[in-house]
Amino acid sequence: MSELVQDKESSVAASISFNEATGESSNTTSPSELNHSRTFLDARTEEDLLSGIKKEAEAGRLPANVASGMEELYWNYKNAVLSSGASRADETVISNMSVAFDRMLLGVEDPYTFNPYHKAVREPFDYYMFVHTYIRPLIDFKNSYVGNASIFSELEDKIRQGHNIVLISNHQSEADPAVISLLLESQPFIGLNIKCVAGDRVITDPLCKPFSMGRNLICVYSKKHMNDDPELVDMKRKANTRSLKEMATMQRSGGQLIWIAPSGGRDRPNPSTGEWFPAPFDSSSVDNMRRLVEHSGTPGHIYPMSLLCYDIMPPPPQVEKEIGEKRLVGFHGTGLSIAPEINFSDVTADCNNPNEAKEAYSQALYNSVNEQYTILNSAIKHRKGIESSTSSVSLSQPWN
Structure with a gap:
């Protein structure tokens, strides 16, 4: 299995496929998504990601402990993916971590509450495929x-x-x-x-x-x-x-x-x-x-x-x-x-x-x-x- 480098824009688009079996999809975007900061989605380099963490922390949108945890996770994830020897591993790291950081920031801005039985969220953002893309490398x-x-x-x-x-x-x-x-x-x-x-x-x-x-x-x-x-x-x-x-x-x-x-x-x-x-x-x-x-x-x-x-x-x-x-x-x-x-x-x-x-x-x-x-x-x-x-x-x- 080769690594999967997913385009960041398509991975957060509201029209991500919801059900592979039925072909259902949704174009609905929540208010929190519309007003959500694009700091991490716009990142193209490692410097963009790390400076983005600092920017969001200084703006008060990320608690200090969450920001430090995100930076630590970035370095650990990078070292792991690069050690795989896969081609374009550095691109995979930037792509996957920018989406992961974006979702973490959204979760702080608009905390999600889990019900006793939680169904996988597939729209407007497909979290199921996001997890696969992140773990696969x-x-x-x-x-x-x-x-x-x-x-x-x-x-x-x-x-x-x-x-x-x-x-x-x-x-x-x-x-x-x-x-x-x-x-x-x-x-x-x-x-x-x-x-x-x-x-x-x-x-x-x-x-x-x-x-x-x-x-x-x-x-x-x-x-x-x-x-x-x-x-x-x-x-x-x-x-x-x-x-x-x-x-x-x-x-x-x-x-x-x-x-x-x-x-x-x-x-x-x-x-x-x-x-x-x-x-x-x-x-x-x-x-x-x-x-x-x-x-x-x-x-x-x-x-x-x-x-x-x-x-x-x-x-x-x-x-x-x-x-x-x-x-x-x-x-x-x-x-x-x-x-x-x-x-x-x-x-x-x-x-x-x-x-x-x-x-x-x-x-x-x-x-x-x-x-x-x-x-x-x-x-x-x-x-x-x-x-x-x-x-x-x-x-x-x-x-x-």
């Missing part, structure tokens, strides 16, 4: 792999038949949803229809919000941050209850594809070895999803899925309370794998009580995710490629 497709790609085709068939699908997965970076879509670009149905259960941090951080706006999200408060502010605990719990009800309503309608990381946050490396591994699952979160599937009134299936992409946008070494984490960016290989569905009854037949069954089912899903992750790690980090395939995980590169 960070993926080393030559050293990226998909495990059991044929199962994703099976998922599409089931969803079109009205079945519900839940993907129980680990979570590595803010780029996870885009990585899933890009590695399955030959099967666009998955990327367009997946609904990601997302923590509040990706919908509140000004540097992250434009990327979140391009995804279908079910917004929740992570357990890891539930008690950060004791005064907000009750509000967060009520918000999570609303989101849970939203998921239940969606599943009753059938044909839903939901991705959730029941660890409650991103994976972190082992502090002593530095090795990354999938964070343990919270069995209560797994059980909540299982019961939603079983009580939806429509056929449902739960599949274990594994992701390896932390090098694209690694999280801070430790869980941080404050919004505004330092964003590192890298050019690296990525991996995605899925295993056959795991039925609750198949792994809990010998359990003596509901709690034991709940733990056993969660552990079975985690074990599968961990097994797939080990194979992806061998293929990508240890550069063994397709040879890392096993009888249970067949690696391929669907884009070739």
Whole structure:
């Protein structure tokens, strides 16, 4: 896959295509768009971008911490894209970062509020394609792999038949949803229809919000941050209850594809070895999803899925309370794998009580995710490629 250098004017035009399947589009532009500063869209050089950050900060349109975060992100993104060795990489950096900065500035000028269920914003600006254009240059497709790609085709068939699908997965970076879509670009149905259960941090951080706006999200408060502010605990719990009800309503309608990381946050490396591994699952979160599937009134299936992409946008070494984490960016290989569905009854037949069954089912899903992750790690980090395939995980590169 070659890098995608997108014309800035066309990427923000009100007539961007909204739905590839139907050809629908819109020429509607909001008042905030019409009055929005063109500082970054008019940028043609690195100097234009960096001076633009300073200009907007001095004018009071960018808070100092956001401005410094944008500048830091620029240098990290530039270093990552240039390290890819792709032709015209410098143009890609200017083009992609000017649009990203423009969206971040607009988000500060006119803050976007996410509903419990957020549908990807495709018009008048296509945030879905914006995210793809931005993340694509960070993926080393030559050293990226998909495990059991044929199962994703099976998922599409089931969803079109009205079945519900839940993907129980680990979570590595803010780029996870885009990585899933890009590695399955030959099967666009998955990327367009997946609904990601997302923590509040990706919908509140000004540097992250434009990327979140391009995804279908079910917004929740992570357990890891539930008690950060004791005064907000009750509000967060009520918000999570609303989101849970939203998921239940969606599943009753059938044909839903939901991705959730029941660890409650991103994976972190082992502090002593530095090795990354999938964070343990919270069995209560797994059980909540299982019961939603079983009580939806429509056929449902739960599949274990594994992701390896932390090098694209690694999280801070430790869980941080404050919004505004330092964003590192890298050019690296990525991996995605899925295993056959795991039925609750198949792994809990010998359990003596509901709690034991709940733990056993969660552990079975985690074990599968961990097994797939080990194979992806061998293929990508240890550069063994397709040879890392096993009888249970067949690696391929669907884009070739």
